[in-house]
Amino acid sequence: MKIWISNRQRKTALRPVTVREKTRKILDALGLAQAELSLTLVGDRAMARLNRKTFGRRGPTNVIAFPVDAPEAISACCRGSTPAPGESLQASSQPPPVLGEVV
Numbered sequence: 001m002k003i004w005i006s007n008r009q010r011k012t013a014l015r016p017v018t019v020r021e022k023t024r025k026i027l028d029a030l031g032l033a034q035a036e037l038s039l040t041l042v043g044d045r046a047m048a049r050l051n052r053k054t055f056g057r058r059g060p061t062n063v064i065a066f067p068v069d070a071p072e073a074i075s076a077c078c079r080g081s082t083p084a085p086g087e088s089l090q091a092s093s094q095p096p097p098v099l100g101e102v103v
Helices: 016-029 044-055
Strands: 002-007 036-041 098-102
Touching: 002 016, 016 036
Parallel strands: 002 036, 036 098
Antiparallel strands: none
């Protein structure tokens, strides 16, 4: 599992190690122990700019996620072929998913 974390906000003090541990636990619980994820934490102004540029909506939002692959080639995890709860992705014939950028 590869998790990249970029903290570009200053409002809330965060420990990258804690964020990484929690993210790892979530991915494990989802059966995505081999996934790759990039997590970028931004402030309200940056999120509002990104929300407007991406969706044409005003104001900040909680989360924006960008798949690594083009929309027509979204990874298996995003097309509904994720393992059932309790089933490991490793048991699947699918390659480890690259989840993309979560802001």
